[in-house]
Structure formats: structure tokens, C-alpha cells
Amino acid sequence: MGDFDFSIIIKSLPILWDGLLLSLQLFAIALAGGIFFGTLLALARLSSFKLLSYPAAGFVNLIRSIPFIMAIFWFYFLTPVLMQKITGQQGEAVGPFTSAIVAFIMVESAYYSEIIRAGIQSVPRGQPWAAYALGLNYWQAMGYVVLPQAFRNMIPIMLTQAIILFQDTSLVYVVGLKDFLGAASKAGQLTGRLVELYIFVAIVFLVICFGASKLVKYIQVHMDPTRQRAVSNDVTLNGPGLKPGGG
């Protein structure tokens, strides 16, 4: 047993806090972007138009069959090249944070699209047919009828995936960003107290993720789909899918 000095954590709190903020920022942007593009990818994959469904399926399967770190390296390399092509400006520096954000949105949109696709497929076929019969177009049927029901069914899985995403943000360590883990690593190297800082990081992640997973379980129980279905059967005429955030 070596001697441990846990007061180092108090001294490192400002740098650790900045790291945690960067992790949370990356998490929030990747979550929003992942769900948005994941929805588009899922719709493209379910489309009967092969020019849409094949590339979407190819992208999702490609991302899902390589390691997350490999994907980060790919987008870390590709983002500046593509940015230059798009803006046409030479030497326009793209920071590591931007590249990391692009990588995370891309990877998470592939993961989320699989969840969302399953959710859309869990909505009975009669629902979109009924919407079309009422004269709604594709986007209206999706936006007002199918997706609200699909998302409600998916909430527990999407939240679980969000917890995994939060844990995965630590992978930006490999491109040298100072997220929570990166900041602890930096502080640990400066002070020679890696052990205490890594233990602290592990405990913080454990507390956050364990608490969040308990919360997800609570939501899951209180949003029991069988209970929901019983409720929605009672009010079928009023169109339960249209109530925002109900359930």
C-alpha cells in the first residue's frame, strides 16, 4: 500500500470541473444530434426508395461494425478535410472539439437509428394507413401519428443508450481532449497523483450513471406500456398520440 493524498482532489477541483463541463457539453450535443440524425437515418432505412434505404443501411452497419475509437480517428481525420472542401478555404483550422463532436454525432446517430427503427416498427401498420386515409401526407403522418407513439415506446431504451453515451464521452481521451477523464489524467501527471484522481473519476461516474439508471428504471415502471395501452384504448377517439409528452 502506498501513501495516498486525497487532498489533491480538492486542489484539482477547478480543472476537474472544467473537464466535467466539457464532457457534459459533448454529451448534450451528441445526444441531440444523434437523436435528430438517427431519426432521419431510421426513416431513410425504412423508406421504400432504395436510393435512400441502401446508403442508410450501409452507413449504420459500417459504423456499428468498427470500434468507437476507430470511428473517432476516422472523423478526426476526415472532418478537417471535408470542412475545407465545403468552405473552400485553405488552412481553416478545425479544432479537436469540433472533430470530436462530428464523430460522436455520426456514431450516435447510427446507434440511435437502430433504436428508433425498432420503435417505428413497433407501431401497428394500421396507424400510418389510418393517417393516410385521413388525408395526411408522409411528414404529417410521421410527425403527428407514428413518431410520437414510437418515441414514447422507446423512451427507456433511449435513456439507457444516453447513459452509455455519457460513459463513451470518456473516449475523447484518445484525441487528447480534456474531458473529465482527460482533465484528471492531466492533473494526475502534473502532481504525480494519478491513483487518487482515477479513483475519484471512477466514483463520480459510478454515482452519476448508477443514479441515472435507477431513474430510468423508475420511469420505465411508471410508463408501463401495458398500462399506457389500457389508457389509450379508452380515449381512442381523441387520438392519444397527439398529446405532447402525455402518458
Place this chain on the structure above:
Amino acid sequence: MDFKFLLEQAPSGGMTYLGWMLSGLMWTMLVSIAAWIIAFVLGSIIGVLRTVPLKTPRLIATTYVEIFRNIPLLVQMFLWYFVMPEVVPVQLGDWLKGTYPNLITLPFAQFSLWEFTAAVLCLGLYTASRVAEQVRAGIESLPIGQTNAGLAMGFTLPQVYKYVILPMAFRLIIPPMTSEFLTIFKNSSTALTIGILELTAQSRQISEYTFRTFESFTVATLIYIVITLTVIFLMRLLENKVAVPGYVSQGGH
């Protein structure tokens, strides 16, 4: 795009760049398979313990799963590699870091056996928590009548597990276990943070030496895809071979 550079002599290791890539693949496979053995054995035990009607074993198993599932894999990697040698008795820690023997000399092992061990332990124990959840789900998906029938016939609880529940449960969970193996195979790339030169690390190293980032990443990505497809194919063969007639849908994927 020009892949001919792969056949050029690389600066070290006495092999070509393609040789570097393949040695990376070898380490990816070695880490994944060694870790999978730990994950499968330990995960099965913990998964079973989570379903037995005894409080203490269930509590221990649940605690294990919650701890290993709620700390990021990369943080766990650092806990094993950096923290573990410091919190065990000094002699053991020094032995691990310094004189832990390199029993085998494998090509391109520029890292010590301790780094390999830490990576395998970390991945194995982390994935065990995921495997345990699959095993538990498989057991819980069986009708309770199977357990009751077994007990009514005079089997003891261990016998019920051995002859009735587990033979069914393990067949049912072949598809999710396949994806767990693919997860461990992909997650093995986190070992690059503690110095294991596996496939992802090699592709980056080659891109740094040759400036052919696009080509070298493409080769590594193709290798990952080929392995993934091969594993899926083999596991489907296995699934069809052990399928219970009328219970598990045969090959209907």
C-alpha cells in the same frame, strides 16, 4: 488511393506495413478471446446467481453488475493498469510493474505482459457484467413451470439449473451473446490507451509513419468488417445446430 505502400518494409519489427497491420489483428484477437473466456465463465456464474432464490448471492451478483456497468470502460482500463499495482501490497505491485515475467516472445510485443494482462482482466470483468445480464434475461424468459416441474420431480435446485434451465437458456441467448462477443472485439481497441498495439493502434501508427491515413484506416476498417461478418456467420451455423425443434426459430433471421 494507393495501397502498394503496404508491401514496403516498415521501419521496425522486420516486416512490411501489412505485417504491422496483421500483428495488430493478432493482438486484437488475442486480447478479445482471452477476455471472452473470463467474461463467459464469470458472466454465466453471476447471471445464474442473479436468478437464484437466495438473498446474499443475488445481492453480490447485482452489486457486481451495477459497479462494472456504471464505470466507463476506459476508466476501468486505467484503474487496472495504473491504480491496481498501487493499492495491492508493495511487493506485488512492484512485481507487476517491473519484473512480471514476459513468458512468451510474440512478434511485435513492444509492451509488457503486464499491459496485456491488465487489458484482458479489464475487458473480461467488464464484459462479464454484460454477459451476466444476457444470461439472466435468458433464464427469466423461460416459463417458471420448467423450474417447478423440475423441483416437483425431485431434482435439487443445482440439478434443475444443470439439466433443465441452463441447456435451454444458453441456446436462447446465442444471438445476444454473439453481439456481446462482437462488442468485446470492438472494445479491445481501448487497450491502445495502455500501450497494446492492436489493430486500431497499428492503423494509426502506420498513418503516422506513411501519411497514408485514408488507406491505412480503410484497411483496418475492412478487417473489422470481415471479422464481424465471419463471427455472425459462424454463430448462425452454431445456432441452427443446437436449436430446439419447435422452440427456437431455426435460422429465420
